[in-house]
Every structure is written in structure tokens, then in C-alpha cells.
Amino acid sequence: MTSAARTLLERVWDAHIVEHAATGDDLLYIDLHLVHEASSPQAFDGLTASGRRLRRPDLTLGVEDHNVPTASLRLADPLSRLQVEALRRNCAVHKVELFRLGDPRQGIVHVVAPEQGYVRPGMTIVCGDSHTSTLGAFGALAFGVGSSDVEHILATQTLPLARPEAMAVEFTGRLPEGATAKDMILALLAEVGANGAHGHVIEYRGSPIGALSMEERMTLCNMSVEVGARAGLIAPDETTFDYLASRPHVPGDVQWDTALEYWRTLRSDDEAVFNRTVTLDVSRLTPHVTWGTNPGQAVPLSGAVPDPELISDSVERASARRALAYMGLRPGTLMTDIDIDVIFIGSCTNGRLADLRAAAQVLRGRRVADGVRMLVVPGSGQIRRAAEEEGLDRVFQEAGAQWRLPGCSMCMGMNEDRLEGAERCASTSNRNYEGRQGPRARTHLVSPAVAAATAVLGRLASPADLS
Amino acid sequence: MKPIIEHVGRAAVLRRSGVDTDQIVPAEFCKRLTKTGYDDVLFHTWRRDPDFELNDQRRAGATVLITGPDFGTGSSREHAVWALRDWGFAVVLATSFGDIFRRNALKNGLLAVALPEDVVGRLSDLAERDAALEIRTDLRRREVRAGSLTHSFDIDQRARRLLMAGLDEIDNTLDRGKAIEAYERGRAPWMPTVRPAASADVPVGGRE
Numbered sequence: 001m002t003s004a005a006r007t008l009l010e011r012v013w014d015a016h017i018v019e020h021a022a023t024g025d026d027l028l029y030i031d032l033h034l035v036h037e038a039s040s041p042q043a044f045d046g047l048t049a050s051g052r053r054l055r056r057p058d059l060t061l062g063v064e065d066h067n068v069p070t071a072s073l074r075l076a077d078p079l080s081r082l083q084v085e086a087l088r089r090n091c092a093v094h095k096v097e098l099f100r101l102g103d104p105r106q107g108i109v110h111v112v113a114p115e116q117g118y119v120r121p122g123m124t125i126v127c128g129d130s131h132t133s134t135l136g137a138f139g140a141l142a143f144g145v146g147s148s149d150v151e152h153i154l155a156t157q158t159l160p161l162a163r164p165e166a167m168a169v170e171f172t173g174r175l176p177e178g179a180t181a182k183d184m185i186l187a188l189l190a191e192v193g194a195n196g197a198h199g200h201v202i203e204y205r206g207s208p209i210g211a212l213s214m215e216e217r218m219t220l221c222n223m224s225v226e227v228g229a230r231a232g233l234i235a236p237d238e239t240t241f242d243y244l245a246s247r248p249h250v251p252g253d254v255q256w257d258t259a260l261e262y263w264r265t266l267r268s269d270d271e272a273v274f275n276r277t278v279t280l281d282v283s284r285l286t287p288h289v290t291w292g293t294n295p296g297q298a299v300p301l302s303g304a305v306p307d308p309e310l311i312s313d314s315v316e317r318a319s320a321r322r323a324l325a326y327m328g329l330r331p332g333t334l335m336t337d338i339d340i341d342v343i344f345i346g347s348c349t350n351g352r353l354a355d356l357r358a359a360a361q362v363l364r365g366r367r368v369a370d371g372v373r374m375l376v377v378p379g380s381g382q383i384r385r386a387a388e389e390e391g392l393d394r395v396f397q398e399a400g401a402q403w404r405l406p407g408c409s410m411c412m413g414m415n416e417d418r419l420e421g422a423e424r425c426a427s428t429s430n431r432n433y434e435g436r437q438g439p440r441a442r443t444h445l446v447s448p449a450v451a452a453a454t455a456v457l458g459r460l461a462s463p464a465d466l467s
Numbered sequence: 468m469k470p471i472i473e474h475v476g477r478a479a480v481l482r483r484s485g486v487d488t489d490q491i492v493p494a495e496f497c498k499r500l501t502k503t504g505y506d507d508v509l510f511h512t513w514r515r516d517p518d519f520e521l522n523d524q525r526r527a528g529a530t531v532l533i534t535g536p537d538f539g540t541g542s543s544r545e546h547a548v549w550a551l552r553d554w555g556f557a558v559v560l561a562t563s564f565g566d567i568f569r570r571n572a573l574k575n576g577l578l579a580v581a582l583p584e585d586v587v588g589r590l591s592d593l594a595e596r597d598a599a600l601e602i603r604t605d606l607r608r609r610e611v612r613a614g615s616l617t618h619s620f621d622i623d624q625r626a627r628r629l630l631m632a633g634l635d636e637i638d639n640t641l642d643r644g645k646a647i648e649a650y651e652r653g654r655a656p657w658m659p660t661v662r663p664a665a666s667a668d669v670p671v672g673g674r675e
Contacts, residue, residue: 018643018646018647018649018650019643019646021625023623023624023625023628024623024624024625025623025625027640027643027646027647029647029650029651029654031654031658031659032659032661038497038498038544039497039543039544039545041500042500042501042502042545045500045502046502050637052637052641057661058660058661058662059660059661060661061661067498079498079499080498082498082500083498083500086500096661097661097662117659118659118661120657120658120659123658123659128543129543130541130542130543130567144543144567145543145567145570146543146544146545146548146567146570146571146574147502147545147571148545148571148574148575149570149571149574151637152636152637152640155637155640155641156637156640156641156647157647157651158640158643158647160625160636160639160640162623162625194485194537194540195485195536195537195540195563195565198537198540198563198564198565198566199566225541225567226541228537228540228565228566230566249659249662251656251657251659255656255657256657258655258656258657259655259657262655262657294485294487294540296485315482315483315484315535315536316484318482318483318484319483319484319485319535322483412489412494412542413493413494413495414494414495414497414498431487431489431541431542433487433489433490433541434489434490434512435489435490435493435512436489436494439493439512
């Protein structure tokens with residue numbers, strides 16, 4: 001270990017090196033492996049076929065989330081059922097704890113793992129799911145992998161990896177009323193582009209980050225992968241420790257003190273060198289919304305659909321033209337003039353209690369516009385119960401929205417919650433790709449408050465437009 | 468995995484940026500339990516368009532895909548790589564890739580090679596003009612050759628070694644069992660282990 005100044009990434013990385021390989025990469029120990037039904041069956045099959053054992057069932061947690069229905073507990077789709085049953089069988093055979101459909105702890109994997117206290121600063125956490133980056137909010141190095149890497153971790157609890165580059169995203173200023181963590185990440189995406197940070201791990205820094213709750217930090221880190229980053233990181237602070245102290249599974253008192261002492265060291269040194277730095281002033285940030293078919297195609301909600309002909313790069317210009325054709329939009333149309341058919345509030349990006357509160361605050365005493373369908377899908381069973389204790393379910397239902405059971409829902413087309421035909425959706429999820437919410441579906445990514453205001457007016461709107 | 472030293476094949480050109488893995492294989496086809504048999508769902512939605520590049524009969528049998536920046540971004544689904552491989556692609560040449568896709572490709576012996584934008588542009592022009600053009604991707608020399616064009620590429624040492632030797636990475640790591648055990652003995656006691664919560668319902672508040 002060197003005494004030179006280190007970034008937070010380097011600190012966490014160095015603490016997990018099992019050994020250096022001659023080829024320059026490191027064998028990295030994985031502290032927690034999360035598995036879900038969609039990316040794990042091939043990995044478990046590979047493990048079984050090669051006669052290998054699951055090395056650390058006690059560091060592995062299974063969750064059913066991608067395929068599960070949210071209207072009832074009945075898994076009607078036969079293919080979804082097969083995949084969920086495969087996970088149940090694999091977890092039973094390998095003695096892995098599983099949060100099944102209907103379990104009060106069940107929900108979206110990236111929501112329930114931290115909720116249960118399994119996510120702590122300084123850990124390495126992997127899941128066969130790109131939005132594992134959510135968990136970087138705790139100062140843990142958390143990233144998504146494919147099924148082959150899932151199998152590698154099942155067998156060895158490690159991954160051979162080349163050290164990524166460190167990128168600093170420095171937020172400055174004070175986040176104004178009406179702007180949220182979702183708008184911070186959409187603004188960053190508009191600035192550097194989807195995949196603009198590939199090959200890097202982003203550390204989010206600056207006073208606006210310190211002011212965010214854990215839930216908001218998770219929203220921000222969640223979409224690090226949309227910026228193309230391997231992971232997002234936020235140095236832990238008192239906000240983090242307070243959150244952890246109230247979890248079901250936290251270290252006992254003696255270990256807590258030891259852990260806390262260590263967690264406080266988890267930050268980048270003042271002299272640490274980042275491979276790249278981007279600075280973003282948030283003091284004039286307003287609600288953002290996407291217009292196209294990748295998350296980097298975002299503008300302020302007060303803006304208009306851009307003109308592809310003004311883009312100089314020919315491949316990008318062609319992609320923007322394709323995006324507008326797919327989205328059924330014309331250059332120059334004001335974003336707030338775009339009519340919306342469906343509202344989706346939920347997902348690992350914005351399906352936590354604070355998100356539901358923000359949406360309910362806008363909807364209280366108001367109605368979802370005629371002809372608009374609205375789904376509210378809590379990220380976990382615990383969030384659903386907490387929301388019901390506050391009466392948020394009644395606010396949503398009285399407004400005309402559907403109050404659903406936890407799951408990934410309409411974030412992607414793997415379960416029954418999908419858009420019909422070319423329906424247009426204001427969605428609090430993370431991806432506006434072609435076909436993401438259904439084969440011809442059109443998605444506009446927004447914050448929960450904007451989604452709720454949009455529900456009331458039937459067109460893209462911010463809460464400020466309601467008064 | 469079969470060792471790969473070089474690959475020679477004809478190309479299909481897809482001049483698009485940001486081809487995410489949802490386009491390569493839509494989520495509804497990720498409910499299958501297998502690692503093979505995804506050729507029928509590759510670019511499932513786009514293939515319904517008769518003018519889609521891969522529907523061009525002159526490109527049948529193409530094993531090299533030349534495409535724009537940010538190929539394979541988004542979802543970590545390895546199905547995207549399985550589908551490209553099942554279709555018959557052995558090499559993808561692009562300006563840049565999604566990180567997870569690139570890693571998944573390596574694991575399945577699909578060569579994902581990043582080249583500068585102007586080189587991808589020239590290769591695309593050449594391949595579009597001549598459907599019979601053969602493109603050679605040489606791992607040993609770390610270069611791509613097509614007609615009069617030769618360009619070297621970077622590939623990390625580990626990836627190159629794995630591909631050329633056709634190594635099973637898990638076997639490799641299992642050989643390091645002693646080092647893993649040694650690491651495990653030194654892990655911090657506050658690291659969580661997964662176990663059932665104290666009560667059937669979820670407790671809120673208070674340390675154990």
C-alpha cells in the first residue's frame with residue numbers, strides 16, 4: 001500500500017485486492033453478491049454443470065423483482081414463472097436467502113438490499129444488473145455484471161478486474177426548490193452524454209451532495225450507468241451513518257464503533273488526482289425531462305425539442321432524427337406542450353418513500369387527468385407499508401392512480417406492466433430506450449414531482465405549473 | 468472456450484450511435500433460461516423493418532459488425548452477446564462500447580474492438596461499397612486489415628491472453644484458492660452476512 005494521496009475509489013479498491021495479477025489487473029474480493037431471476041439462471045446452470053460449489057452462500061442474497069406482477073401475487077405468465085421457479089430452486093439447493101414474491105422484505109433488489117442494512121460503506125457489491133450502481137450512494141463500490149461474471153462470483157466470491165479510472169463530478173451551488181436529485185443526474189447526462197463516462201467510476205462531490213438524503217443519493221448513483229460509468233460513489237458521512245443505524249441488520253455495538261471509525265476514513269484525499277473532472281453548478285437547476293431515446297437526450301422542462309439538423313456530427317444527427325421519428329416529436333415543440341397517456345412512479349431510481357411522498361404532495365386534493373393512466377409502484381414491501389401508514393396510498397387512489405405491489409414493474413418490459421402500442425409515458429425510471437416500456441412505447445424520464453404534476457394536467461408539467 | 472488468434476470475415480455495417488442492449492435483445496426475450504438460441508431475437512424490433520441493415524441479403528453470412536459509438540450500452544444482459552454470437556458475429560468494431568457489454572463479449576469469445584472514429588468511418592465506407600470485402604482482425608498483431616487499410620488497436624493484456632489461450636477464467640481463479648482464503652481470514656468483522664431478520668416482519672429502527 002502506498003502513502004500517496006488516494007481517491008475514495010482507490011481506497012475501497014485497495015482494501016479488496018486478493019492479489020495482483022501479472023497482467024496488471026487485480027483479483028477483487030466481493031463482499032456481497034445480489035442475484036435476481038433474470039440474470040442468474042445461466043450462471044447457476046454453469047456452476048452445476050461444472051460441478052463447482054457456491055463459495056459463500058452467506059454473502060449472497062436472492063430477490064425476485066424483474067418478472068413479478070404488481071397487480072396481484074399471482075405469477076400468471078408461464079415464462080416468468082419458469083424463471084422465478086429456477087431462482088427458487090437454485091437458492092434452495094445452494095442455501096441462499098431469498099426474498100420471494102409476497103415476502104414482506106421483497107422488492108427491487110437495489111432498494112431492499114440497503115433497506116435491510118446489507119449495504120455498508122467500503123464494501124464491494126456486485127449484481128447481474130447494471131443498476132447495482134445505486135448502492136454507491138453508501139460509499140460502497142457497487143457495479144453490474146453479466147451472467148458469466150455472476151457465475152464467476154458464485155464459484156469464487158471474486159472477480160478479476162482492471163482498475164477503472166476515477167472521475168470527479170463536482171456539484172457546486174445550492175439546489176433550488178423544485179429541483180431534485182433526478183434533475184441533477186439528467187442535467188449531468190445532458191452535459192456529458194450517455195456513455196460519456198465509460199471506463200470510469202464517478203465520485204459525486206461538493207456541498208449539494210452533502211445536502212442530499214440517502215434516498216436522493218441513491219437516485220443519483222442509480223443513473224451513473226446511464227452516464228456510462230462502471231459505478232458511482234459518494235463518500236459516507238453522518239447522513240449515511242444515521243441511515244445505517246436504523247436498519248434491521250447493522251453491526252452490533254462493538255463492531256459498530258470499529259466500523260464507524262473506518263467508515264470515517266472513506267473519502268478522497270484533498271491531494272488525490274482524478275483522471276477527469278466535470279463541474280456542474282446546480283444553483284439555477286430546474287426540472288429536466290428527456291425528449292429522445294437515450295438518457296443523455298435531456299433538456300430543461302421549460303425548453304423545447306431540439307433540432308437534429310443543428311447537430312454537427314453526422315452519426316449523432318442521424319440518431320437524433322431517428323429518436324424524434326420514434327418519439328413522434330417535431331423540433332421546436334415546447335416540452336410542456338407534449339401530451340402524456342401514462343404516468344409511472346416507481347423503479348430503483350425513484351421508487352423509495354421520499355419519492356412517493358414528493359408525488360403525493362403534488363397529487364393531494366387533485367385528480368389524475370381524464371384519459372391518463374397512472375401506476376404508483378413502491379420499490380419494496382417495507383416502503384409500501386410505510387407509505388400506507390402515512391396514508392399515501394389513499395392520496396394516490398383518491399386521485400385516480402393505481403396503488404401497486406412492489407417490483408420493477410414498468411421500468412422495462414419483462415412483466416405485465418407495459419405500455420400499449422405507441423403510448424407516451426412520463427416515467428420516473430432510468431431508461432428511455434426504444435421499446436423499453438413496450439415494443440413501440442415512448443418514454444420521457446422525469447422526477448416524481450414532475451410525474452405527478454404531469455398526471456394532473458395530462459401534459460408534461462412541473463408542480464409550479466399547477467398553481 | 469476456443470482460442471482465437473485472428474478472425475477473417477465479411478462485414479455488416481450499422482451506422483448508428485448508442486445501440487443499447489435493449490435494442491440488441493429486448494427484455495421480453497431475457498426470460499429464457501439458456502445461453503444459446505438467441506439468433507432469432509437479435510435486433511428483434513429493428514429486423515421487422517425490411518430496410519434494416521441486417522436484412523440485406525448481400526450481408527448474409529457477415530461475421531464482422533461495424534458500428535458507431537457507444538455500442539452495447541445500458542442493461543447488463545449477456546443475452547446481447549449471446550445473440551450476436553448465435554447470429555454468427557465473431558467481431559464487433561465500434562468507436563466505443565458500454566463497459567459491461569465489452570466485458571461480457573470477452574467472456575464469450577466475441578471480439579469487441581474499439582477503433583478511432585475516422586477508422587470506423589473508412590471501414591464502413593469500404594464495407595458498404597463491397598459486400599465481399601474481407602476484414603481481418605488479428606489479435607497477435609493487434610491490428611485490423613481490410614483492403615488497403617491497416618490499423619492497430621489497443622486491447623488489454625488480460626483480455627488478449629484469455630482470448631488467445633481460450634482460458635476458463637473460473638478455473639484460473641479457483642487455482643488462487645489459497646490467496647482467497649487468506650484474504651477472507653482478514654476481512655473486517657462488521658462486514659454483513661446474509662441471514663434471516665430477527666422477526667418475520669421487518670423490524671424498523673434500533674441496532675442489534
